[in-house]
Amino acid sequence: MIEGLKSMLPAAASAAADGTRPAVSPAPADPSAADTLTPEDRALSTLIEDTLRGGIGWLRFPRMLEARFQRETADYRLKTLVIAGTLVAFVLNLFLISDYAMIPDMFDQALMARLWIFTPVCLIGLWLMVKIHHVLLRETMAIGADLLAGAIQMWLCISSHSPHAQAYTTGMAMIILYSNIYVRTRFWLAAPTCVALLLMYAGSLWLFPEPKLELMAPIGLVLLSTAVFTLFYLYTLEHEERLNYLLAVRQKLLQQELSSANRQLERVSRVDALTQVANRRHFDTFLSQLWERAKRDDAEVGIVMLDVDCFKPYNDHYGHPAGDACLVQVAQALRHSLRRPGDLVARYGGEEFIAVLYKAGPAQAEAAAERVRSAVYALALPHAASFVDQVVTVSVGVATMRPSDRHASPQRLISLADEALYRAKNRGRNRVCLHTATVLQPGGSSSSAAGAPPC
Structure with missing residues (x-):
């Protein structure tokens, strides 16, 4: 039975981008932290x-x-x-x-x-x-x-x-x-x-x-x-x-090993197999729970949504293995930039990532998003096929909301962040945009630039 569960782990990992089981922890566990039998127990x-x-x-x-x-x-x-x-x-x-x-x-x-x-x-x-x-x-x-x-x-x-x-x-x-x-x-x-x-x-x-x-x-x-x-x-x-x-x-040993296998299955059910950040299903569950908590605390919730600029040309130029490696490094930069307890980073789909920030107003969320944009830019990953820069860049949309606001909902908050991301792309990419249409240029200055070729 234990071996059967272990054999299911790779298959579960391959489907982890969509998730299969809700979880409440704010961040995925490190694979190396999974409890296993000690050599003495084996x-x-x-x-x-x-x-x-x-x-x-x-x-x-x-x-x-x-x-x-x-x-x-x-x-x-x-x-x-x-x-x-x-x-x-x-x-x-x-x-x-x-x-x-x-x-x-x-x-x-x-x-x-x-x-x-x-x-x-x-x-x-x-x-x-x-x-x-x-x-x-x-x-x-x-x-x-x-x-x-x-x-x-x-x-x-x-x-x-x-x-x-x-x-x-x-x-x-x-x-x-x-x-x-x-x-x-x-x-x-x-x-x-x-x-x-x-x-x-x-x-x-x-x-x-x-x-x-x-x-x-x-x-x-x-x-x-x-x-x-x-x-x-x-x-x-x-x-x-x-x-x-x-x-x-x-x-007792079998139960211990079974518990370890179950924990491993639970982990892969809520973690993106490629980037090792939370998957979309886990993000949705976590946001729903955080929203209820924010209702009780009357706290603001922020969403940071980012998209890797010109990622399709990157894949075409460097190949899909290089594209996967690029996404992994972007995910790591995102995690290292948002390290507050209660924040969650997730892969939202394809080259798109999303983060939820608890008790973060517009200024805090905007500053966090700029840290993310700068961290990815600092990776200096070559991108010869990009019209934005010679290195990999990201466009970031930010939105914040209190659950007590009129027409407030998690779906509305994500929609506003998505709109802000769309504006950041249309205004030249490699920038941060709040849902109020305030735009930060690289380095933090404001701009209302418009128009950018699609890619």
């Missing part, structure tokens, strides 16, 4: 695509992507670990109820181990988790609590002389379930943790004075099944989490 996008193609069966990303994943999920994991750790620090003390029922001879030791050893260790661990920023160390502390809980459970059972002591080893299943389901330890840390807990249970077969195999074997199968099923759940959960992470990052 490398990340490529890495994500490669990872998705290769699969994440081992629940590991390439090093750079893995570091990013761990960093961006660290806060969520910390929140999960803190909540789970806080609960287990107190909930595991509920085992004291079953301790009293199943192994009453070890209740005092259970009270000491659970309440005065396990609970403080968990609380201190939670405090440390918040302080440290090493992700693996946080996870290791979490499985350390699981192993401590398992060790306490097996120690109490093995040390008890209660006839229910061996059956009470089923409490290990609750520890496995809590660790894998609620804490959701990372799979490659949960797997060795489960193995360690199962080995603790297996070791009890040699540590119980008289192990009852007909009881211990089914319990062992229950613990093994619990570990296998919960590990499968953990694997599926982490696989889905990692896959969703990749898809989310890829979506």
Whole structure:
């Protein structure tokens, strides 16, 4: 989809002289200013695509992507670990109820181990988790609590002389379930943790004075099944989490690239492809908006309309590529001469340009137009086919108006500027003319010269 949008940019640029979409910015954006993906983002996008193609069966990303994943999920994991750790620090003390029922001879030791050893260790661990920023160390502390809980459970059972002591080893299943389901330890840390807990249970077969195999074997199968099923759940959960992470990052990068392409399309829809100034559609939209603003401010709006003198002979003499280069330089001179915030320069069609000036009275607009005429003349672009001068010149028409004036409208303002331009052409070209018929000669003096051969 992104590539399709990019392929549309040249076609949109070729039609930009007429414009296709209104915009509100006073001047076209520089093409180099368009937001694009950084090289790092492009490398990340490529890495994500490669990872998705290769699969994440081992629940590991390439090093750079893995570091990013761990960093961006660290806060969520910390929140999960803190909540789970806080609960287990107190909930595991509920085992004291079953301790009293199943192994009453070890209740005092259970009270000491659970309440005065396990609970403080968990609380201190939670405090440390918040302080440290090493992700693996946080996870290791979490499985350390699981192993401590398992060790306490097996120690109490093995040390008890209660006839229910061996059956009470089923409490290990609750520890496995809590660790894998609620804490959701990372799979490659949960797997060795489960193995360690199962080995603790297996070791009890040699540590119980008289192990009852007909009881211990089914319990062992229950613990093994619990570990296998919960590990499968953990694997599926982490696989889905990692896959969703990749898809989310890829979506974010695609949206960023799509936004960049949309901005580029918007830019070319309101910019003349040749001269890189606003096109006529954008000018019309901007003038309409500026007119409404001027109504509220009771401000004058000025229009400067200019035409390159004898441009057709220029094209015939120097060729169309040279003519295009000439228009580009004229547009640049126009932009550099009218740099006030709120002013807009546009290509009006062919060799004709137009500018709108906000809060510009007749004197200001006339002075701005003379700056434009002088700037183009100063370019000294050779024009051997012109009857006006040996260099490229422009004729400029100027008009100003307040929206509150009688019969005022944007169309009327443009019409007056066009009439002034026509008079400037008829009076010898290379001059500025206000719609009041005041004419500035090159250098600023007035004239009422009439008649000039058409070209």
